[in-house]
Amino acid sequence: MLPLLCRTLSERGPALLRPPLRYLPHRLQTPLMEALLNRGLAEPIKDGELDFLAHRCLQLWVPDLDYRLSLGYAGGRLTLLRDSEADVVIRCALNDLIRLSAGERDPDTLFFQRRLLITGDTELGLECKNLLDRLEPGRQPPWLQRLLRLLATVLAQAGRAPAPKAGAGLQDNT
Template identity: 75%
Template sequence: MLQHLCTRISRRGPALLGKPLHYLPRRLQSPVVEAVLNRVLAEPIREGELDFLHQRRLQLWVPDLDYRLTLSFVGERLSLLPDSEADVVIRCGLNDLIRLSAGQRDPDTLFFQRRLLITGDTELGLECKNLLDRLEPGLQPAWLRRLLQLLAAILQRAESSPSTKSGARPGG
């Protein structure tokens, strides 16, 4: 029963999460997303590791959510921009993004499996991917780390499902 539930969450989670994101206005989403990103990335921001994003636009695209975030580094913080042209686009499915954020997947592996795609400015894309390599899950706020670990465990359990082993890959 638990196995079945994990598999359903893995396969249908992106579609279920995508709907509320589309109905919630950006002007309400932006302050929350900015606050979370700036909190999660506080140490790399302090250490100047995001300075390469000054005057540049990075877009994170989660295609199974049909969701895009366009970011830039303004002043001393990440800011969301209205969706516009980006210098670099990082594209990754929600389930892989969860695993990556929980430290269960490495960006290089996803990149070489073509599950993490980077298009646009090659040099900027490499800097973004290298930043992903350096980010440690231990720097995340405890609540976020616990949530990501829970979601990653659900995805891991779904992967071990007999129906998944027969060739179907759960939403990732």
């Protein structure tokens, strides 16, 4: 039963998150997302590992959420940019992004499976991918590590659930 519940959550989670992300005004998202990103990446920021992003625009695109997050880096802080043309775009589905952040998938594997796509400035994209390689879960704040482990456990349980039979299961109302 638990794997089936986890499978449903993993399949429908992005659809549940899409409306709040779409309708929450940018002026409310900005301080929340900036605080979350700067706290979650505090150690790499302190170590100067994001300096290569200075005066550049990185866009993270999560297509199953229909969400794009454009980031800049200045004064030792990540900032959300609005209506900026991205120098590089990193595209990844939510569940893969969770697994990547939890350290359960590596960027090279996702990249070669074409589940992590990088477009735009090739050199900047390579630096971003190398940064993803260096971001170990142990460098994240404990609260973020716990959250990512929980989400990764849900996704692992989802993978243990039997595939639904054709025509069976919950009806999709999206």
